[in-house]
Amino acid sequence: MTVIALASSKGSPGVTTTALALAWVWPEVATSRRVLVVDADVAGGDITTGYLRGAVTSTDGLLGLSSDRSGDATAALWGHLIALDDDATRLLLTGVSDPAQARSLVGTWPNLASVFAKLDEEDAPVDVIVDLGRIGSAHEAAVLRQRADHVLLVMRSSLTSTASARSAVRRLAEERSAAQNELLGFGCLLVGECQPYNRAEITAAVEAPVVATIAWDPAAAEVFSTGSPAGWRFSRSPLLRSVRATAAALLPATTPTQVPSAQREPIPAVSGAHGRGVAT
Ligand SMILES: Nc1ncnc2c1ncn2[C@@H]1O[C@H](COP(=O)(O)OP(=O)(O)OP(=O)(O)O)[C@@H](O)[C@H]1O
Ligand SMILES: [Mg+2]
Numbered sequence: 001m002t003v004i005a006l007a008s009s010k011g012s013p014g015v016t017t018t019a020l021a022l023a024w025v026w027p028e029v030a031t032s033r034r035v036l037v038v039d040a041d042v043a044g045g046d047i048t049t050g051y052l053r054g055a056v057t058s059t060d061g062l063l064g065l066s067s068d069r070s071g072d073a074t075a076a077l078w079g080h081l082i083a084l085d086d087d088a089t090r091l092l093l094t095g096v097s098d099p100a101q102a103r104s105l106v107g108t109w110p111n112l113a114s115v116f117a118k119l120d121e122e123d124a125p126v127d128v129i130v131d132l133g134r135i136g137s138a139h140e141a142a143v144l145r146q147r148a149d150h151v152l153l154v155m156r157s158s159l160t161s162t163a164s165a166r167s168a169v170r171r172l173a174e175e176r177s178a179a180q181n182e183l184l185g186f187g188c189l190l191v192g193e194c195q196p197y198n199r200a201e202i203t204a205a206v207e208a209p210v211v212a213t214i215a216w217d218p219a220a221a222e223v224f225s226t227g228s229p230a231g232w233r234f235s236r237s238p239l240l241r242s243v244r245a246t247a248a249a250l251l252p253a254t255t256p257t258q259v260p261s262a263q264r265e266p267i268p269a270v271s272g273a274h275g276r277g278v279a280t
Contacts, residue, residue: 001120004250005148006189007132009168013161014191015154016046018214019131020224021243022250026127027089029247034126036081036091036119038062038112040141041133042102045095046225053227055270056082061094063101066108073115083269091126091267102139109141116147135168146175150185150250152211157190157197162205169208185211185250192216212246215239 004022008015019037026035039045039061048056060080068076077093084090096102119126130144135153145151151172155165165188176186187209193199199210215238222228234240 001116001125001127002150002250002252003116003128003130003144003148004150004152005130005132005145006152006154007135007145007168008154009135009161010164011156011161013154013156014214014221014225015133016041016050016131017221017224018154018189018191018243019129020047020051021214021220021239022129022247023084023090024224025240025244025247026129029244030127030251034089034091036093036126036128037084038093038128038130038144039095040109040130040144041095042105042137042139042141043099043133044097045131045133047092047131048094048097050225051223051227052270056094061092062096062105062108065093065112066105073111074118077112077115078267081267083267086269088267088269092270095131099138102137105141106139109143112141113143113147116144135171142175145172146179149252150211151176152185152187152189153208154189154191154214155202155206157193157195157202159197162197162202165202165208166206169206173208187211189214189246212249213242214246215242217242 006015006019023035023037027033039047048054064080065076068080070076081091081093084092096105116128130148132141132145153165153168153172155161172186188202188206189212190199190202190210191214193213195216199213203210217237217239220234220237220239223230223234
């Protein structure tokens with residue numbers, strides 16, 4: 001089980017888009033392992049209104065999990081997921097729609113981090129991609145960041161993005177050493193290299209490695225950010241090709257790739273999510 005936490009330091013560089021794109025390619029790259037996207041953006045998640053175009057309400061998911069008193073935390077998590085495809089390979093835990101709801105999740109974040117750690121003991125091992133939104137928000141899911149295997153700051157290549165990323169990297173580095181977490185990976189995901197700065201220039205400026213670059217591809221990005229229809233070349237788009245390379249770089253070589261038969265209740269699929277006219 002690998003937990004990948006994506007966050008931003010300023011603006012909207014593409015955290016949600018990149019998280020969903022990673023989930024899209026994950027079963028291809030991780031040879032049929034499941035992937036769970038957690039919308040943990042306390043400013044209000046955009047996945048249900050964007051990618052899913054309102055096909056589900058956001059009142060369950062994390063909020064449902066936070067009020068679940070059934071006792072078995074792992075079972076509770078499974079009970080509040082929705083599937084983004086028919087075979088439940090890509091799963092989603094929806095987030096809050098209003099920042100005011102985030103306060104009620106403060107006690108949920110540590111429990112969720114503990115459940116993630118048990119997911120490989122499950123009948124169907126799952127890797128986790130967490131959309132943390134912007135670092136420093138009130139009631140943010142800092143514990144998910146502190147206990148992740150990879151913490152990746154999503155950024156653009158502008159001077160503004162670079163300046164705020166530099167401060168955030170310092171903060172994350174301090175947090176990482178305080179938490180004494182031996183992270184597998186820590187660095188930046190650069191969305192749109194050479195607009196205007198290149199990878200080497202960004203690495204030097206933010207004093208952290210650029211783990212991967214994500215292609216600048218507005219058309220493919222809109223499939224994930226607004227739920228716009230995917231064209232026939234979507235699967236071979238620059239965005240997905242770059243995200244496949246990113247996913248391969250993030251997977252530990254030792255990750256087991258078999259999916260044992262699932263024993264749990266089937267997870268309801270959202271109609272029109274990954275199946276929405278997409279050529280794969
Ligand atoms: N690789 C990309 N190429 C081109 N445009 C992109 C790319 N990634 C994201 N975008 C666009 O950038 C905008 C913001 O993307 P997104 O919502 O994913 O950002 P975010 O960091 O999650 O923002 P927020 O903090 O507001 O939630 C969207 O219009 C999206 O289509
Ligand atoms: Mg977002």
